[in-house]
Amino acid sequence: MSAFGTVTHLVYVACATAFVIGLHLMNTPATARRGNQVSAGGMAVAIVTTLVVLVHDGGVDAYAAWALGIGAAGGAVAGLVAARVVRMTAMPQLVSLFNAVGGGAAALIALGHRPASTAAEVTGVLDVLIGAVTFSGSLIAAGKLAGRVPGRPLVVPYGRLASLILALSSITFAVLFVAFGGGTWALTGIAVAALIAGVLLTLPIGGADMPVVISLLNACTGTAVAMAGFVLESTPLIIAGALVGAAGAILTKLMADAMNRPIGAIIAGGYGTGDAVAVAAGGTQQVREVTVDDAAIQLAYAGKVVIVPGYGLAAAQAQHEAVALAQALTERGVEVSYAIHPVAGRMPGHMNVLLAEANAPYEQLQDLEESNPGFARTDVALVIGANDVTNPAARRPGNPVSGMPILDVDRARSVIVIKRSLGHGYAGIDNELYTDPRTAMLFADAKAGLAALLSGLHAYA
Amino acid sequence: MSAFGTVTHLVYVACATAFVIGLHLMNTPATARRGNQVSAGGMAVAIVTTLVVLVHDGGVDAYAAWALGIGAAGGAVAGLVAARVVRMTAMPQLVSLFNAVGGGAAALIALGHRPASTAAEVTGVLDVLIGAVTFSGSLIAAGKLAGRVPGRPLVVPYGRLASLILALSSITFAVLFVAFGGGTWALTGIAVAALIAGVLLTLPIGGADMPVVISLLNACTGTAVAMAGFVLESTPLIIAGALVGAAGAILTKLMADAMNRPIGAIIAGGYGTGDAVAVAAGGTQQVREVTVDDAAIQLAYAGKVVIVPGYGLAAAQAQHEAVALAQALTERGVEVSYAIHPVAGRMPGHMNVLLAEANAPYEQLQDLEESNPGFARTDVALVIGANDVTNPAARRPGNPVSGMPILDVDRARSVIVIKRSLGHGYAGIDNELYTDPRTAMLFADAKAGLAALLSGLHAYA
Amino acid sequence: MSALLLADLTVFTLALLVGFEVISKVPATLHTPLMSGANAIHGVVIVGVMLLAASVSSWTGYVLLAVAAFFAAMNVAGGYLVTDRMLAMFRSRS
Amino acid sequence: MSALLLADLTVFTLALLVGFEVISKVPATLHTPLMSGANAIHGVVIVGVMLLAASVSSWTGYVLLAVAAFFAAMNVAGGYLVTDRMLAMFRSRS
Amino acid sequence: MTIVGVLSETPGRERRVALTPDAVGRLRSRQVRVVIESGAGRRAWFGDADFEAAGAEVKTRAQVYEESDILLCVHPPDDVAALAGGRVLIGLLDPLSHPGRAAGLAAAGITALSLDLLPRTLSRAQAMDALTSQANVAGYKAALLAAEAYGGFFPMLVTAAGTSRPAQVLVLGAGVAGLQAIATARRLGALVTGYDVRAAAQADIASLGAGVLATLNDDRSQEDGYAAALTGDESDAQQRALQDAIPRFDVVITTAKVPGAQAPLLVTETAIEKMRPGSVVIDMAVGNVAGSVADTRLVTDGGVTVIGAPDLAATVPVAASTAYARNAVALLTHLMPDGVFTLEPADEVRAGVLVSHGGQVVHPRLPKEIRS
Amino acid sequence: MTIVGVLSETPGRERRVALTPDAVGRLRSRQVRVVIESGAGRRAWFGDADFEAAGAEVKTRAQVYEESDILLCVHPPDDVAALAGGRVLIGLLDPLSHPGRAAGLAAAGITALSLDLLPRTLSRAQAMDALTSQANVAGYKAALLAAEAYGGFFPMLVTAAGTSRPAQVLVLGAGVAGLQAIATARRLGALVTGYDVRAAAQADIASLGAGVLATLNDDRSQEDGYAAALTGDESDAQQRALQDAIPRFDVVITTAKVPGAQAPLLVTETAIEKMRPGSVVIDMAVGNVAGSVADTRLVTDGGVTVIGAPDLAATVPVAASTAYARNAVALLTHLMPDGVFTLEPADEVRAGVLVSHGGQVVHPRLPKEIRS
C-alpha cells in the first residue's frame, strides 16, 4: 500500500481509538463531557482526512462535489440548529431523528455503491435492510415521543402477516441481488420492504418503552454503518460501526434492566401497554419514578437538600441510613437539614427520638416554622416515608388533613419521595404531592432505599 | 484464502474472544474461576486448531515433531506439577517463573524464524529484545520473592553505565540485523544484551515492589508475544499478546495505585528501599498491611467474624459505621458478633454505650468469657481501634498489662486491625499481635476505614 | 474469502468486543447521553458518504449522494452538539 | 506497508483497546489472580512455537524448538492451573 | 379587648401553670389581655417578672376572678364558684369522670370547655391536644422514674466488675404515654417490649425499635382512635396471658386507659407475686395494676416496688406547662377568630370541647340525666 | 477453710451489701466458707434464701463477728470493735479522710485492707477496682437524678405543642463517674459538654460524642492517673472561667475530686446566681458547688435546685452491690492464691491496699504521726 494509504489508514485507526476513549470517559459524570469532545475531535480528524483522500485521489467529479458539499452543509446546519434550539425534554426524540438519518445515510451508501465482491453484496444487503428499518423505525419512535404519533401501542391489523410478507420479499430480493445480479432495483425493493417493516415493528410498542427502542435502533444503525464499511472497504466505518453496535446493545440492556423490562417483551410489543411504570394516582394523574442512581446523582449535585422524615422512616427503622446519607452529602459540600413536622410519625417527638439515636446533629434539625421558608431555596426535598405531613391537600378545606400546617416541600425545586408504594398515610387520603411534576418517586423500603442511595452516591459522584 | 485458512482464522478469532470473555469474568470474585476456565477452553481450541493446521499443511519434519512433542510434553508436565505442589504463599514467584519462560519462548520464536519482510525483521528485533529482558528479569523477580536472590534493593556498581552500553549495543545489533542483513548472530547479540539488561533492571528493585514488577514484566511478555505474532503473521498471537500487554499494563497501574507507589519510581528502583510499606514494629519484626478491598472481600467470604472494638472506635465515633458493616455482613449470611473487653475504652461500659447508640443487637454483644472460646472458630477477628485489650504480652509477666485477661484474637484464623498507625494504647506498649503473621493492618481512622470497608463490601462481594 | 476481508472481519469482531467492554456499569442518568454520544459516533457514516462521492456519476447518484450527505452531516453535527448540551449539566461543582 | 500488515496493526491496536477496557476497577484481592490469568493467556505463544516447527530444519533449530516448546507449554499449562488454584478460594458460599 | 385570666393551680401536687410567658406573648400579639395571679408560675419556674415582661398583668386571685372573660386552668380550681356566670372556663375539666362538676358549672351559668374532650383524630386539632401533650410528658417521666426506682442498670454494661445485662422493660398500652415511655427506656439502653390491644399501636411500637408482645386479642381499635373496653372473658384471657409474660420483666409500666370507663386491670396480684424481688411496676393509669395506689410507692412482700403515678406530667412542670399553654393558645386562637370569643360556627372542635353553655350541660357524651 | 463474713451495713442510707449470692458462689468454688448476717442483702433485694442457695451460711451478727477470719464490708461497721484482733477487715475504709479510724483498727490488732487505696493504673488490678465500679454506678444515677429533678425534657422534641430544645448539660470532672454521667445524659438526648483538667480526660469526653469545654488550664494529670490539686491562683482563674460558661447550661453535674484533698470548688455562688430558674446542679463530690449539702435538695432564691449527692452508688443497690462483690472476690482471690490468706509476696496490689497490720498503721500515704 502506498505511503499515503498507510498514513490515512493509521489516522483512521487513531480516530477510532478516540471514539473508544470518548465512550470510556462518558461512563462517569465527571468526565462525560470531555469524552464527547474527544470523540468529536476524532470525528473531525476523520472527516478532514477523508477530504484529503478525496482531493489526493481526485476521483470526485464537480457535480458530486457540489452534491456532497451542499447536502453536507445543509445537513450540518439543520442538525446544529435542531440541537441548539431543542428543549431539554425533547432531546430524546431529536436523538432518535439523528439516528434515523444516520441509518438512512448508511442504507443510501449501499444503494449508491456498486459492490466489488460477493462479500460487498451480502453486506450491502444487510446495510440496506438494517439501515432502512432503522430509518423508518426511528422516525416513528421520534414521532411517538414528540406526540405526533400516538404514544400508546398501536395494533396494526394483520401486522404479523404483513411482517411475514415483508420478510419473505426481502429475502427474495436479497437472493435476486446477490445470486442473480439483481442490481439496484432489487436493493430498492429491499429498502422499501424494510422501510415498511420499520414502521410495523415500532408502532405496537408503547411510548414508555421508546427510550429502550431508540437505543436498540441506535445499535442497529451502528451495525448498518459497519456493513457500509464492508461495502466500501473502509476500516473507520467498520470499527466505529461495530463499536456503536456493541456499545449500543449493552446500553440497551442496561436501560431495559434499569426499567425492569425484558427487552424481548419490549420488541414483541405485547407486554402490556408498556406504560406500567407510570402508576396511576388518584385516577388520571401520573407519577414519575426515579431510579436510585439518578436520585443519588441529583442529591450529589444539589446545593441544598432538606430531608423530610415521616412514619415510614420509623417503620423501616431507617434512621441510621438517613443520617449516614446526610453525612455523606454534607461531606460533599451539600447543605443538608432535616425538616421535622410536629406530628410526623406516631408519637410526639417520634422523629427526634430516631434521629437522636442515629446521632443527627441537633443544628441540622429544624421544625416547621424554621424549615418552611427555606424550601424555596432547596434543590431537593428528600421525603422519607412521610406522607400526610407533606400533603398539599391540607391547604384546602374539606378533607381529613385540612387546616393542618404542612411542610412546603412542593416549593422546593425538586422532590424525591422514598416510600414503598402509593399507599396512604395515617389520614388515609391520596397525596397530591406525588403527582406534582416536580416530584419523583423512589419506590422502596426506606432502609433499603437509603442504603442503595448511599452506595449510589459513592459509586457515581 | 482457502476455505481451510478462512475457517482456522475464524476459529482463532473465536479463541481470542474467549480470552477476552475470560478476562472480563475474572473482574469479579464470583465469576473469576469460570473466567479462567473460559480462557483455558479458548486456549485448548487454539492449540488443537494449530495441530490440525500443522498436519494439514504437512510442513513439519519428524525431528521437529519430536522436538516439539518432547519439549511441549516436558514443559506441560513441569508446569502442571509446579502449579499443583506450590504453596499458596509461593504462587507469585511461580507466576513470575511462568512469565519468564513465556517471554523466553517468544524470544526464541524470533531467533528461530527466518523473517519474511522488513516488518517481520523489526518486530523480530522487538520480540527478542522484550522477550529476553522479560525472561531474565522475571527470573530475578521470582528469585527475590523466593528468597534465592536477596530481596533488598541490590545496587549494581556502574549499573547506569552498563545499562547505557547494553542499550547502545542492542541498537547497533538491531541496525545490523534490519539494515545490513546481520542474521541470527545479530539477533543473538541482542538477546544476550537484553538478558543482562533484564538482570540489571530488576536487581535494584526492592522485594516489596516485586508484585508490581512481575505484573509489568507480564505485560511485556504479552507485547513480546504480539511481536512474535507479527513475525509469524499469526493473528491469535497478535490479539492475545496485545490483549495481555494492555490488560497487564492497566493491572500494573492498579496494583501500583493500590500500594500507593508511583510506577516510575518502582522501575527506577531509586524510591527508597521499596520496603516502606512494611513498617517496622518493635525493632526487627515486620507488619503486614492489607488494602480496604482485600479486607472487604476477606470479610465477605468469611463464615464467622468477631468485631473487637476499642478506644479507637470511640475516639473516631465510628460506632454507626461498625454496626452498619456488621449488619451488611449479617445480611450476607456471615455470623457476626462483638467481643467486648471489660476495660475496652476509657470508662466502664464505654463500648456498650456506643454500640447501643448505633443499635447493635444485644444478642450479638459478648463479653470476654463468652467470646474467648469462639475465636478458634473465627475466620476473621476485626479489631477496631483496640490495642491493649488484645495484646498477647498480657499473658507474660513483667509488663504493664501483665495479668490482665485479654481477648484471644490471635487464636482466630486471621486478624484485621483498623487503627491509624502502630501507635500505642493506654498502657503505652507495643502490641505483639501486629507482628503476628496472621494479622493484617488496615491503617486508617476507624470511621473512614469502616466506611470504606462497607463500600468495598457493596462493590465487590 | 480474501485475506483482507478476513482481516476486516477480525477488526469487526474486535471492535464489537471493545464496544461491549467500554460500557461498564453506568448510572441511569448517563444512559441517554451515552446513547446520544454513541449515536454521534455512527455519524462516521459521513466518511462513507464522502467516499461514495468518488463513485457516483449519474443524476440519481448525485441526488442520492446529496440526500445521504444531508443525512449523515445532520447525524454527526447534531449528534455531537445535542450530546454536549445534555452533558453540560454535569459541570463539576466549584 | 502491505495491506495485510496494516490490517494486523489495526487488529493489534484494537486488541490493545480491548485489553485496556476489559480490566475495570478490580478489587486488589483479584490483582494477583488476574495477573496470573493474563500470564496464562500469553501462553498462546505455544501456538507460535508450533508454527515455528514448520520452519526449522537444523539441529540448532530443533534444540531451540524443543526449548521454546518446553517454555511455552510450561507457561500455558502451569499458568492456567495455578490461576485456577488461586481462584478456588472464591468458591461461592453455599 | 378580651381578657384571659390564669390562677395558681390549687391541688396539692400540681406544679403546672396554664400559661407560660411565651404563651402570653402569643396571646398579646393577638390583641388579648392576660391577667395572672401572682406566683401562679412559681412552681413551674416562671416568675411574675417573666410574665410581666411578656405583657401579662400580675394581679391577686380575686382580681383575676373579677376581670377575666375567659379563665384558663389546668385543673378546675376548687374555688371556681368565685367565677361569675356568663364567663368562660377552659381546662382539663374531666367531666366524664366528674359529671357533677359539669352540672355545677352549668348551673352557675359558666360556659365550660374541656380540653380532654377534643376530638383526637382531627388533624387540625392536634395543636390543641392537651391530653397528648401531657401524656407525652408523663410517658417520658415514667421511664425516668422506673430507671430511678430500679436497683440496677437499664443499659447493658460490660465492665471489669462483671457484665450487667440490660433491664427488661414491658410497657402495657402503647398510646401517647406508652410510646414515649418505650422510647425513653430504649434510649437508656433497656430491652423494651410493648403491648397494646390496638393493631396500629403494635406497628407503632415496632417503629420505635422495640419488641411487640404477641397476645390473643384481636384489634380493638375504635373510630375515635381509642381502644374499646374488653369484655369480661376477654379481659380474663388477657390477664392470664400477661401473667405468664410479666415475670420475665424487671420493669413494667402500664398506661392502658379506656375513655369514660375504669382502667382495665392488666397486672394481677398473681403476676406481681411471680416477679423477681427488685422489680418495679409503674401504674400510670392507676387501675392497671392490682393494689396500686395513686402517688404512692409500695413494696410488696416479694420485693416488688409498685408505684401509682397518675399525674406524672405535673412533676415535669416546665415541659408540661409549656406544652399545655401552647395547646390552650391554639384552642383560644381557634375560638377567637377575630379576637372575640365565639361558639359559632359550631365546628367539630367547638362542639367537641363544649361542656356547658347557657346554664345547660350540652356535651352529648355526658349522661342524659344531667343534660336536663 | 478460711471463713469470709459479711454483715448488714450500718450507716442509715446504705443499701448495698458486700457480697451477692453470685459472688458467694464464686467464693464457694474456691473452697471458702461464707457466713452472712441475716437480712444483710435485703435492702439490695437479695434475700437470705438466695444466699443460702448459693452456699452461704446465714447467721446472727454476733456469730458473723465470731466466726469470720475475713470480714468483708462496704463501709466499716460502727461496731467494728466487736471484731477480734488478728482478723482481717476489707472494705472501702477511706483511711485518707479518716486517719483516726486506721489508727483504731491498727490498735485493735486488725489487719485492715482498704479497696480505695488500690493502685488504679495497674491493668491487672482493674477487676478489683471498687472506686471505679461504684463511681460508674454513681455517674449513671447522677444523670438520672438530674433528668428527674429538671423541669423540662432532656431530649429535643418537635411536637404539635411546640418544639422543646434539648437540655444543656455540663459535667465537671470527667473521671469514671463524670464519663458515665456524660454517656447517660447523652443517651437521654441532652446536649452534653464535659470539662476536666486532665488532657486525657478531654479526649475521653470527645470519645463519647460530647462537647469539650475549653479552659485556661494546662494538663494536670499525675502519674497515678489522678488529677493534681490546683494552686490558689489557678483555682481562682478556673472558677472565673466556669462562672462565664455555667449560666448557659440547664444542668450541671460535678464530680471533681483530688485524692486526699478537699474537693475543689468549681461552681461558685455567683455562678449559681447567674443560672436560670429551674436549673439543676448536682454535686457528687460535695465541695465542688458552693452551698451544697450532702444528701439534701436545696432550692436557691434564684430557683436553682442544688443537690449534694456524695453516695449515689448506694441508691442503685443491685448494680452497685453486684459490682462491689465482684471486686471484693477478685481481691480475695488475689490475696488467697492457694485458698489461704497471705500478705506475701508483697506485690503492688497487696502493698497498695494494706492499711494496718500487726498492730501498726503501715500505708505510706497515711500521715507519719499515726504510723508510729
Ligand SMILES: NC(=O)c1ccc[n+]([C@@H]2O[C@H](COP(=O)([O-])OP(=O)(O)OC[C@H]3O[C@@H](n4cnc5c(N)ncnc54)[C@H](OP(=O)(O)O)[C@@H]3O)[C@@H](O)[C@H]2O)c1
Ligand atoms: N406524631 C404524632 O403524635 C401522631 C400521632 C398519631 C397520628 N399521627 C398522624 O400520623 C401522620 C404522620 O404523618 P407522616 O407523614 O409522618 O406519616 P404518614 O402520613 O402516616 O405516612 C407514612 C408513610 O410511610 C410509608 N411507609 C410505611 N412503611 C414504610 C417503609 N418501611 N419504608 C418506606 N416507607 C414506608 C407509607 O407509605 P407506603 O405504604 O407506600 O410505603 C406511608 O404512606 C399524620 O397524619 C399525623 O396526624 C401523628
Ligand SMILES: NC(=O)c1ccc[n+]([C@@H]2O[C@H](COP(=O)([O-])OP(=O)(O)OC[C@H]3O[C@@H](n4cnc5c(N)ncnc54)[C@H](OP(=O)(O)O)[C@@H]3O)[C@@H](O)[C@H]2O)c1
Ligand atoms: N474501660 C475503662 O474503664 C478504662 C479506664 C481507663 C483506662 N483504661 C485502659 O484503656 C485501655 C483500653 O484498651 P483499648 O484496646 O480499648 O484501647 P487502647 O489500648 O487505649 O488503644 C486504642 C487504640 O486506638 C487507636 N485509635 C485512636 N484513635 C483512633 C481513630 N480515630 N481511629 C482508629 N484508631 C484509633 C490508637 O492507635 P493509633 O493511634 O495507631 O490509631 C490506640 O492504639 C486499656 O489499657 C485499659 O486498661 C480503661
Ligand SMILES: NC(=O)c1ccc[n+]([C@@H]2O[C@H](COP(=O)([O-])OP(=O)(O)OC[C@H]3O[C@@H](n4cnc5c(N)ncnc54)[C@H](O)[C@@H]3O)[C@@H](O)[C@H]2O)c1
Ligand atoms: N391524630 C393524632 O395526631 C393523634 C395524636 C395523639 C394521639 N392520637 C390518638 O389518640 C388515641 C389515644 O391515645 P391515648 O394515649 O390518649 O390513649 P389512652 O390513654 O386512652 O390509652 C392508652 C393506650 O392503652 C391502650 N389500651 C386500652 N385498653 C387496653 C387493654 N385492655 N390492654 C392493653 N392496652 C389497652 C389503648 O389502645 C391506648 O393505646 C390513639 O389512637 C392515638 O393514636 C392521635
Ligand SMILES: NC(=O)c1ccc[n+]([C@@H]2O[C@H](COP(=O)([O-])OP(=O)(O)OC[C@H]3O[C@@H](n4cnc5c(N)ncnc54)[C@H](O)[C@@H]3O)[C@@H](O)[C@H]2O)c1
Ligand atoms: N487503668 C484503668 O483501667 C482505670 C480504670 C478506672 C479509672 N482509672 C483512672 O483513675 C483516675 C481517677 O478516676 P476517678 O474517676 O476516680 O477520679 P476522681 O474521682 O479522683 O476525680 C474525678 C475527675 O475530676 C477531675 N478533677 C480533679 N480536679 C479538678 C478540677 N479542679 N477541675 C476539673 N476537674 C478536676 C479529675 O481529673 C478526674 O477526672 C483516672 O485517671 C482514670 O482514668 C483507670
